[in-house]
Amino acid sequence: MSLLTERFRPKTREEIVGNKETLDRLFNMVKTGNLTHCILEGFPGVGKTTVALVIARQLFGEFFRSNFLELNASDERGIEVVRNQIKTFAKTSPLNATFKILLLDEADQLTPEAQQALRRTMETYSGICRFIFSVNNLEKIIDAIRSRCETFRFGPIPVSDMALRLCYIYEQEKGTSSVNVASAMQKIAEYSHGDMRKAINHLQLLLASGEELTEASVDSIKPINYGKLIFDSLQKGRLLEARKHLQTALELGYKEDYIIELLHNSYIDDLTLDSNTKAEAVFNLCETDFRLTQGVNAMLAMDNLLYQLLRK
Numbered sequence: 001m002s003l004l005t006e007r008f009r010p011k012t013r014e015e016i017v018g019n020k021e022t023l024d025r026l027f028n029m030v031k032t033g034n035l036t037h038c039i040l041e042g043f044p045g046v047g048k049t050t051v052a053l054v055i056a057r058q059l060f061g062e063f064f065r066s067n068f069l070e071l072n073a074s075d076e077r078g079i080e081v082v083r084n085q086i087k088t089f090a091k092t093s094p095l096n097a098t099f100k101i102l103l104l105d106e107a108d109q110l111t112p113e114a115q116q117a118l119r120r121t122m123e124t125y126s127g128i129c130r131f132i133f134s135v136n137n138l139e140k141i142i143d144a145i146r147s148r149c150e151t152f153r154f155g156p157i158p159v160s161d162m163a164l165r166l167c168y169i170y171e172q173e174k175g176t177s178s179v180n181v182a183s184a185m186q187k188i189a190e191y192s193h194g195d196m197r198k199a200i201n202h203l204q205l206l207l208a209s210g211e212e213l214t215e216a217s218v219d220s221i222k223p224i225n226y227g228k229l230i231f232d233s234l235q236k237g238r239l240l241e242a243r244k245h246l247q248t249a250l251e252l253g254y255k256e257d258y259i260i261e262l263l264h265n266s267y268i269d270d271l272t273l274d275s276n277t278k279a280e281a282v283f284n285l286c287e288t289d290f291r292l293t294q295g296v297n298a299m300l301a302m303d304n305l306l307y308q309l310l311r312k
Contacts, residue, residue, distance in 0.1 A: 004203065005200045013058070022152050035099070039135060067099075083117065100129050109257070231263055
C-alpha cells in the first residue's frame with residue numbers, strides 16, 4: 001500500500017483543511033500574483049509544505065516543475081547548499097512566469113552562517129525568485145531574514161476538520177460510506193493532537209491491519225511514540241536500549257528536533273518526576289536543540305543528550 005499522506009496530499013486550496021483565516025490571507029495575496037517572501041510557521045503535520053506546493057501549482061500550472069524547487073534544510077543545512085543549489089536555482093530566469101519559488105522546508109535547521117549567506121541571495125535575486133520558508137520554530141530564523149518575509153502562522157488542525165478529511169480518505173480507499181466508522185475517525189483525530197500527517201498514518205496502520213475500524217481498534221493500534229520509548233528506557237537506566245529506539249526513529253524519518261519535542265512532552269507529562277528533575281531535563285533538551293541549530297554533528301549531539309538524561 002502506497003503512503004496515504006502522499007496519495008491524498010491536497011492539490012488545491014479547497015482540499016486543505018484547517019487554518020482558514022491564515023489560508024485566506026495567504027491565497028488572497030497569491031490571487032494578485034504579487035507573492036512576497038514568506039515564512040510558514042507551525043508544528044509538524046499542519047500543512048505548511050502542502051500549502052507551498054499548492055501555491056506553486058496555482059501560480060505556475062504546467063510549468064510547475066520548471067519554476068519550483070523544494071529543499072529540506074534539515075538534510076542540507078550548511079553554507080555550501082546556499083552557495084551551490086540555492087543560488088544556482090535563484091539566479092536562473094523563470095519559465096513563462098515573472099518569478100520562481102524556492103521552498104526551504106525545515107528552514108529553522110539552517111546554520112546561522114547559511115542563513116546570512118541566504119539573506120544576500122534573497123536580496124540579489126528577489127526580482128525573479130521568491131523564497132518560502134517552512135519552520136517549526138520561528139525564533140531560530142535570523143532577524144535579517146524575518147524582516148524580509150511575511151509570516152503566516154499555522155495552528156493545529158481542529159479535530160472536526162481532521163475527522164472529516166479522514167472520512168473522505170476512508171471512502172476513497174474502501175469505496176464505501178464512512179458513516180459507520182465516524183466515531184473511530186473522531187478518535188484518531190483526537191489522538192493526533194492537530195497533526196494531520198500523524199492522523200493519516202494512524203488510519204493507514206488500521207487499514208493495513210485488516211481490523212474492523214472501531215474505537216477499540218483505534219486504541220489497540222497506535223503509531224509508536226519513540227520519544228516515550230526513549231524516555232522509558234532512560235528511566236530504567238538502559239542507555240543502549242534508548243539509543244536503539246533513537247536510531248530506529250531516525251531511520252523512519254523522525255527529525256532530531258521532533259524527537260526532542262516528544263522527549264520534552266514525556267518529561268513534562270510524567271507525574272512521578274519532581275520539578276528539579278524536569279527542570280534539568282528541559283535544560284538539556286534546550287541545550288541540544290540549540291547545538292543542532294549551530295550545525296554540530298546531529299548524532300553526537302543526540303548521544304550526548306541521552307547520556308545527560310540518563311542521570312535524570
